[in-house]
Amino acid sequence: MKILVCISNVPDTTSKINFTDDDTKFDTNGVQFVINPNDEFGLTRAMWFKEKQGATVHVATVGDASVEPTIRKALAIGADEGIRINAAPKDGFFVARQLAEIVKNGGYDLVIAGRESIDYNGGMVPGIMASLLDMNFVNTCIDLEVDGTEATAQREIDGGKEKISTSLPLIIGGQKGLVEESDLRIPNMRGIMMARKKALNIVDPIDAPSPTNDKKFERPAAKGPVKLVDAGNVGELVNLLHNEAKAL
Numbered sequence: 001m002k003i004l005v006c007i008s009n010v011p012d013t014t015s016k017i018n019f020t021d022d023d024t025k026f027d028t029n030g031v032q033f034v035i036n037p038n039d040e041f042g043l044t045r046a047m048w049f050k051e052k053q054g055a056t057v058h059v060a061t062v063g064d065a066s067v068e069p070t071i072r073k074a075l076a077i078g079a080d081e082g083i084r085i086n087a088a089p090k091d092g093f094f095v096a097r098q099l100a101e102i103v104k105n106g107g108y109d110l111v112i113a114g115r116e117s118i119d120y121n122g123g124m125v126p127g128i129m130a131s132l133l134d135m136n137f138v139n140t141c142i143d144l145e146v147d148g149t150e151a152t153a154q155r156e157i158d159g160g161k162e163k164i165s166t167s168l169p170l171i172i173g174g175q176k177g178l179v180e181e182s183d184l185r186i187p188n189m190r191g192i193m194m195a196r197k198k199a200l201n202i203v204d205p206i207d208a209p210s211p212t213n214d215k216k217f218e219r220p221a222a223k224g225p226v227k228l229v230d231a232g233n234v235g236e237l238v239n240l241l242h243n244e245a246k247a248l
Contacts, residue, residue, distance in 0.1 A: 001055040001146065001168075004106060005043045006099050006113040006125070007074055008036035008089075009067040013118065019217045026217065028066075035070055038114025042174040044184055045144060046112055047078045053146070056080055058106070062089040062098050068200065075195035076187030082198065087205035090213070092120075096128035097208035103133055108169065110151075115140050115173035126173040136170045142177030 011017065011031045018027040035043070049055040059074040060083040061067055071082040085098045103111055116123035130137030138144075142161070143154035149168045154161055156177070187195070229237045242248040 001049060001053060001109045002107060003046045003049060003055050003057045003110045003112060004103060004108040005039065005046050005057060005059045005074070005079065006111065006129075007039040007043065007059050007061045007070065008114065008117040008119070009033050009061060009063055009070045010036045010117050010119045017219065019219075023217050024215070033067075033070060035073060036114050036117045036119075038116060038118070038173075038175050040184060041176055041178045042112035042114060042172070043074055043077060043079065044179045045174065047185065048179070049110075049146065050078060050080075055110075058083060058108075060085065060099060060102050062087055062095050062205070064088065071200060072195050073187060075198045075200070076191040077185050078191065080198065082200040084200065084202050085205050086202050090210035092122040092124040093128060093212075094208050094210045096125045096132065098205050099125065100129045100132040101206050102203070103129065103135075103171075109149075110146065110168060111135070111171040112174055113171065115175045123173075126171050130171040133169075133171070136166045136168075137172070138164055138166065138170070139173040141172040141174045144172060144174075144178065 010033065012034050015031045017031075019025060020027045043059065046055065046057045050057050057079045058081045059071060059079045061071060062085045064086065068084060071084060075082050083102055085102070087098060089095045111129065113126040113129070115126065127137060127139060138153040138155055140156045141153050142156055145152045146168070151166050151168060151170050153164045153166065153172065155164065156175075227240060229240065238248065
């Protein structure tokens with residue numbers, strides 16, 4: 001089985017976010033970038049298929065040279081080969097078109113992507129890829145088993161979970177539950193050394209439109225001061241909820 005794991009290079013959630021050029025561009029200075037968490041769950045599941053079923057695992061991302069440390073981390077975790085599409089990830093449709101081209105030319109049986117990235121939270125890339133490639137698709141996937149060309153997946157739905165039988169080739173949008181957080185892997189020294197020798201292929205992007213573009217960014221408004229009410233002063237609490245918070 002040949003697996004492609006699509007990964008995004010996203011800011012660590014502990015990073016302080018700022019914008020430049022009159023709030024039209026994201027300021028990357030001092031920001032630590034990591035593998036998108038939903039993608040990391042998928043990468044870990046791919047490592048399970050590699051170890052249990054002898055699968056070959058490639059990782060791919062869209063970005064300039066600054067994303068290569070993130071690809072190298074994926075290689076250090078155990079992926080066999082990395083692919084960097086040399087273009088700025090302008091929007092979800094553009095990214096999906098680039099990744100779909102890699103899938104089409106790579107002959108992959110299973111494509112694992114995160115259901116969404118934690119930077120823009122678009123949640124569109126795996127679904128667009130499946131549409132472009134006419135492949136089976138399971139989103140919000142929290143469990144996946146493969147036996148030959150048959151797959152059994154479980155996904156979250158409103159109010160519960162759904163178990164699905166499908167077949168390869170398959171694209172999934174994975175999330176937490178595909179593996180547990182305790183199963184996530186930290187590269188060891190041997191993995192880091194081996195990653196330096198693994199192939200990292202840089203490919204040119206295909207000509208694809210970007211239907212959307214960023215006009216301006218805005219940070220959430222600062223939270224207002226908190227009013228503390230004595231536990232015995234129920235009347236004051238009701239008054240504040242009714243007249244100030246307008247919650248009653």
